[in-house]
Amino acid sequence: MTETRTNIIEAINLRKAYNGFVAVDGVSFNLLKGECLGLLGPNGAGKTSTIRMLYGFSPMSGGILRVFGNDIEVGLRQIKSRLGVCQQENNLDPDLSVLENLQVFARYFNIPRKETRDRALQLLKFIALDHRKDDKVMSLSGGMMRRLVLARALINNPDLLILDEPTTGLDPQARHQVWERLEMLRANGLSILITTHYMEEASRLCDRLIIMDQGKILVAGEPADLIEQYAGDHVVEIVNPDDEVRELVESRGFMHDSLEHRIIIYGKKAERLFEVVGEQFCRQTCVKRMASLEDVFLRLTGRELRE
Amino acid sequence: MIKKLPVANISLRFIRVWSRNLTVYKKIWLVNFLVPLFEPLLYLAAFGVGLSTFIEKVPYHGKDLPYLDFIAPALIAITIMYNAFFENTYASFVRMYYQKTFDAIMATPLSLEDVITGEIVWGATKALIATVIMLAVISLFGLVSYPEGLLILPLAFLGGLFFGTVGMSFTGVIPSVDMFNLPIFLFITPMFLFSGTFFPVSGLPQWAQTLSTVFPLTHLVDLSRALCQGNLQPGLLWSVLYLMLSTAVCFPLALILMRRRLIQ
Numbered sequence: 100m101t102e103t104r105t106n107i108i109e110a111i112n113l114r115k116a117y118n119g120f121v122a123v124d125g126v127s128f129n130l131l132k133g134e135c136l137g138l139l140g141p142n143g144a145g146k147t148s149t150i151r152m153l154y155g156f157s158p159m160s161g162g163i164l165r166v167f168g169n170d171i172e173v174g175l176r177q178i179k180s181r182l183g184v185c186q187q188e189n190n191l192d193p194d195l196s197v198l199e200n201l202q203v204f205a206r207y208f209n210i211p212r213k214e215t216r217d218r219a220l221q222l223l224k225f226i227a228l229d230h231r232k233d234d235k236v237m238s239l240s241g242g243m244m245r246r247l248v249l250a251r252a253l254i255n256n257p258d259l260l261i262l263d264e265p266t267t268g269l270d271p272q273a274r275h276q277v278w279e280r281l282e283m284l285r286a287n288g289l290s291i292l293i294t295t296h297y298m299e300e301a302s303r304l305c306d307r308l309i310i311m312d313q314g315k316i317l318v319a320g321e322p323a324d325l326i327e328q329y330a331g332d333h334v335v336e337i338v339n340p341d342d343e344v345r346e347l348v349e350s351r352g353f354m355h356d357s358l359e360h361r362i363i364i365y366g367k368k369a370e371r372l373f374e375v376v377g378e379q380f381c382r383q384t385c386v387k388r389m390a391s392l393e394d395v396f397l398r399l400t401g402r403e404l405r406e
Numbered sequence: 407m408i409k410k411l412p413v414a415n416i417s418l419r420f421i422r423v424w425s426r427n428l429t430v431y432k433k434i435w436l437v438n439f440l441v442p443l444f445e446p447l448l449y450l451a452a453f454g455v456g457l458s459t460f461i462e463k464v465p466y467h468g469k470d471l472p473y474l475d476f477i478a479p480a481l482i483a484i485t486i487m488y489n490a491f492f493e494n495t496y497a498s499f500v501r502m503y504y505q506k507t508f509d510a511i512m513a514t515p516l517s518l519e520d521v522i523t524g525e526i527v528w529g530a531t532k533a534l535i536a537t538v539i540m541l542a543v544i545s546l547f548g549l550v551s552y553p554e555g556l557l558i559l560p561l562a563f564l565g566g567l568f569f570g571t572v573g574m575s576f577t578g579v580i581p582s583v584d585m586f587n588l589p590i591f592l593f594i595t596p597m598f599l600f601s602g603t604f605f606p607v608s609g610l611p612q613w614a615q616t617l618s619t620v621f622p623l624t625h626l627v628d629l630s631r632a633l634c635q636g637n638l639q640p641g642l643l644w645s646v647l648y649l650m651l652s653t654a655v656c657f658p659l660a661l662i663l664m665r666r667r668l669i670q
Contacts, residue, residue, distance in 0.1 A: 117670050154512075154513050155512075156509075156512060156513070156669070157669060157670055158669065175517075176417070176515045176517070177515075179513065179514060179515045180514075180515040182513070184513035186506075186509060186510070186513065188506055188509070190505070190506035190507065190509050190510040191510075192426075192505065192507055192510070193505055194430040194433075194505075195429070195430065199429065203426050203429060204510075204514070206422045206425060206426070207419070207422050207511060207514035207515065207516055208514055208515060209419070209515075251510075255514075
């Protein structure tokens with residue numbers, strides 16, 4: 100089917116500058132229908148700035164941005180009526196109950212009152228909060244609030260869901276609760292754009308990833324391909340390596356990162372890293388593991404602290 | 407990018423913001439009703455019983471007016487000012503800054519201008535509701551002449567719109583919620599005292615009289631007093647026009663300042 104190849108988002112050379120600071124510096128990407136696209140990057144990489152332009156929160160400084168085929172500068176209202184947005188901060192309405200939060204939000208989309216209640220109750224069931232429908236939102240836990248924000252973003256049956264760090268600050272249980280819901284939505288064919296700095300989240304949910312830093316796109320691709328290309332297959336980490344190890348790595352030309360007290364060696368499948376390096380040098384503090392997205396991320400964006 | 411006029415971004419969806427605030431208001435309607443219900447009683451008791459033993463009559467348009475008749479309409483005007491101004495300063499600021507309610511709404515088909523318009527119209531509505539209650543109480547004392555007194559209701563809405571747009575303009579520039587003390591001290595309190603509210607402006611020095619004609623509250627008080635007295639004169643239209651023009655200036659100003667504050 101060619102229909103599945105429809106562009107939901109088309110961003111060409113997107114730029115955002117304010118107060119003399121360039122937050123987004125010529126970013127181009129697209130999101131296809133039914134796809135879950137992840138924007139990864141350290142703090143200040145320009146992820147949030149990029150998606151804030153998508154829902155008209157901050158005007159673009161340059162470039163072209165089309166959502167559902169409409170130019171964002173012309174058809175913003177129409178575009179927003181088909182979006183579901185989970186902003187980074189929990190901005191639930193503390194003056195209203197759990198159910199009212201959904202009902203009042205539905206009014207903003209001109210959803211008829213009769214439909215609203217059923218839809219709201221259905222969504223509360225989906226996020227397993229139907230037993231708390233009359234409670235004040237401030238009495239909910241962080242994870243519950245996050246799920247309610249998700250339900251609120253779904254009240255208009257959106258064609259594109261935008262999630263800005265949906266699980267930041269949640270405990271593992273709450274995080275998995277959110278992921279499960281997102282996986283269900285994804286399975287139903289909803290197009291999703293997500294920003295995160297949790298690699299596990301990105302590799303679990305996303306079909307395709309974009310890694311950003313300092314307002315630019317570093318790489319883009321499917322998670323497995325990115326791992327293979329930038330971190331290989333197997334990883335051996337040796338703490339306080341001796342010169343022998345370093346010499347071996349250099350002579351064999353292994354992909355590696357040499358830190359002060361640690362060497363991280365990345366090997367492709369054929370390089371049989373565990374046998375070649377592992378058996379000989381893994382005596383004490385040494386880790387043998389599979390390469391992960393975190394390796395890719397750190398290799399591309401560096402290991403220095405941000406901010 | 408073509409710069410659109412801020413008012414061009416307003417749609418009828420602003421009513422959704424208004425109705426959100428109404429939903430919240432109705433939750434504690436009793437508390438919301440108590441203030442306009444009892445406040446005039448307190449004022450009338452203090453000034454009417456306490457002070458009017460010293461001041462029996464106040465000159466008004468060549469007549470002598472009993473002191474209660476003089477201040478009752480001013481209390482209505484002050485209520486209009488307070489309700490709209492406080493709603494669009496403190497209450498709007500809390501929704502914007504602490505609750506991030508505006509952020510959430512702006513991710514829906516509503517524009518920032520819809521949100522701000524809804525907030526201002528809501529502030530005027532709140533002023534109107536308070537006026538209805540207060541007018542009823544004051545009427546029980548026989549201090550309002552009807553049917554002219556009914557015109558106080560549209561006046562309350564107009565006055566509410568004006569003080570709401572002024573309040574919202576301050577909300578657009580104020581760095582923190584505590585700083586609202588400043589516009590209240592510089593703008594609201596002088597008007598509260600020197601707009602012909604508790605004593606006639608004619609008792610003031612000439613320069614102060616001139617200054618007080620600039621005060622929008624002076625015009626609101628004049629109109630309210632004339633309507634309570636059933637004393638309608640063509641000259642009052644200038645006061646209506648003054649309030650309308652001031653609103654027409656402050657409304658786009660509020661939109662511009664809020665856009666500058668929230669959209670980066």
